[in-house]
Amino acid sequence: MWKTSTIDEICNVEYGTRVVRRKDSGTVYPVYGGGGETFFLDKTNRQDRVVISRFAMSEQCTRFVKGKFFLNDSGLTLSPKTNDLSQELLDKIIISLNSVIYQVGRGTAQRNLDMKKFRLLTVTYPTLLSEQQHIVAKLDATFAEIDKTINISKKKITYIENIYESFLTSVYEKCKSTPDYQEKFFGNIIETLTDYHANGSYQTLKKHVELKNGKDFAYMVRSTDFEKKFTNNKRYISKAAYEFLTKSKVFGGEIIMSKIGNAGKVYLMPKISYPCSLAMNLFLIRLDESQSSNEFIYNFLKSKSGKIQISQRIKGAATQTITKDNVRSIKVPIVKKELQKKIVSKIYAMRENITKIKKNYIKKLDLLFKLKETLIADLMHS
Numbered sequence: 336m337w338k339t340s341t342i343d344e345i346c347n348v349e350y351g352t353r354v355v356r357r358k359d360s361g362t363v364y365p366v367y368g369g370g371g372e373t374f375f376l377d378k379t380n381r382q383d384r385v386v387i388s389r390f391a392m393s394e395q396c397t398r399f400v401k402g403k404f405f406l407n408d409s410g411l412t413l414s415p416k417t418n419d420l421s422q423e424l425l426d427k428i429i430i431s432l433n434s435v436i437y438q439v440g441r442g443t444a445q446r447n448l449d450m451k452k453f454r455l456l457t458v459t460y461p462t463l464l465s466e467q468q469h470i471v472a473k474l475d476a477t478f479a480e481i482d483k484t485i486n487i488s489k490k491k492i493t494y495i496e497n498i499y500e501s502f503l504t505s506v507y508e509k510c511k512s513t514p515d516y517q518e519k520f521f522g523n524i525i526e527t528l529t530d531y532h533a534n535g536s537y538q539t540l541k542k543h544v545e546l547k548n549g550k551d552f553a554y555m556v557r558s559t560d561f562e563k564k565f566t567n568n569k570r571y572i573s574k575a576a577y578e579f580l581t582k583s584k585v586f587g588g589e590i591i592m593s594k595i596g597n598a599g600k601v602y603l604m605p606k607i608s609y610p611c612s613l614a615m616n617l618f619l620i621r622l623d624e625s626q627s628s629n630e631f632i633y634n635f636l637k638s639k640s641g642k643i644q645i646s647q648r649i650k651g652a653a654t655q656t657i658t659k660d661n662v663r664s665i666k667v668p669i670v671k672k673e674l675q676k677k678i679v680s681k682i683y684a685m686r687e688n689i690t691k692i693k694k695n696y697i698k699k700l701d702l703l704f705k706l707k708e709t710l711i712a713d714l715m716h717s
Contacts, residue, residue: 336462338419343454345420346413350389351406381405384412385426387436391567392446395704397433399426420460424467427474428458431711433704445567459715470714477710485703488696495696499689503638506678510668517670522663524632527621530594531613533582543579546570553577553610556585558593558617561602572612583613590620590633592662598655599645601636603629618662631675632667634682641665 342348382403388396390409406412415425429436439453440446461467510516522528534540546555551571559567577584585591587606593599595616604611613619622629635641648661670678 337459338462339457339459341454342413342456342458345416345458346425347416348450348454349406349412349414351408351410351412353408381412384422385429386410386412387429387448389448389450390445391563392437392440392448394437395433395701396437396440396448397430399430419462419464420458421464421467421471423471424460425458427471427711428460428715431708431715432456432458433708442568445563474711474714478707481703481707485700488700488703492693492696495689495692499685500639502685503634503682504640506682507635507638507640507668510670510674510678513670513674515671516668518666519626519669520663521632521665521667524623524626524667524669525620525663526623527619528659528662529582529613529619530617531580531583531615534580544572544576546572553612555614556591556604556611556617557614558591558597558600558602561591565605565607570614577610577612580612583619585611585613585619587611588629590622590629590636592618592620592636592657594618594658595654595656598649598651598657599642601633601641601645603633618659620662627667627669628672628675628679630679634679635667636665641667 381400383399383401384404385397385399386404386406388410413425413429415422435456436448436453437446439449439456441449461470532540535543547570548568549571552574553576554569554571557570560569572580585604587604589604591602591604591613593601593616620629622632636645644665645657648664649655649657650661
């Protein structure tokens with residue numbers, strides 16, 4: 336006998352909670368939800384469960400997490416309300432509904448789960464537990480083979496990324512053997528090092544600047560914009576606020592660095608035909624163009640040597656920060672401008688090739704995840 340019920344009828348919805356970073360000694364559990372995974376110390380009783388992203392949903396919005404984990408407030412899990420549905424089969428069914436769950440998300444640039452529609456999705460399953468166990472066993476055997484292929488693809492992506500990082504490091508190491516090579520403090524080639532708070536006190540900024548969700552004259556550039564490749568929901572300000580923020584206007588091509596939280600992470604501002612201003616928690620860096628291009632130094636800061644220097648200058652445990660003085664104290668390579676152009680061109684050519692190869696493996700991963708969905712659906716309806 337098979338039964339069809341809505342998620343609301345048959346499942347308990349368990350939401351994650353906000354993560355509080357701590358540095359105590361003890362057991363460290365991985366954190367899952369939306370926005371990737373990191374590690375924090377916390378008590379948890381969640382284990383071996385499918386996690387569903389609630390916010391900033393990707394097309395792969397469900398994932399099975401093996402072992403104990405902490406669930407942040409960007410995710411949720413489900414458990415059966417009745418004894419006629421096992422947790423193991425429920426997890427498999429949710430994976431098969433991945434595409435459907437993604438479709439009930441709201442928004443375009445950034446999709447968030449519509450909980451009302453999600454709770455109305457239907458779940459079909461056999462009520463006989465022995466039949467559920469048979470289905471789960473069959474799927475587990477098949478999934479084990481698929482997971483092997485998935486892990487191989489993930490390792491290849493990591494390998495490709497390591498190749499690029501090694502290439503980037505070697506490029507700047509070779510600079511040392513070129514004529515006229517110099518090593519300078521970053522501060523000696525910086526023309527402008529500014530941030531949002533350079534425009535006035537907290538009270539003054541609060542008075543003149545109001546962040547808006549709706550489109551307005553200019554938008555505030557945040558680290559999340561770079562992470563989402565500027566496809567996310569942006570924050571806007573009025574023309575008056577933009578004109579007030581004279582010391583942190585962004586025109587494109589600048590080096591941007593996170594100063595709080597994900598401190599030291601560097602980005603290169605793309606050229607965008609829209610007025611932009613710098614948001615909080617970021618530094619905006621423009622260089623003396625007679626000495627170096629922004630692109631040459633940006634790529635150095637992304638290399639192993641640049642990352643090591645940045646990490647050595649980050650302070651704080653719970654909240655990591657980097658100061659302007661510490662940014663200025665980073666040592667950077669300087670070579671002739673003609674050579675800088677050649678090096679940047681070489682780096683971008685390599686990056687383009689690496690990106691193409693990575694895209695192929697990422698596409699393969701997507702197909703493997705979709706294969707799981709299809710296999711479950713076929714077995715459940717055969």
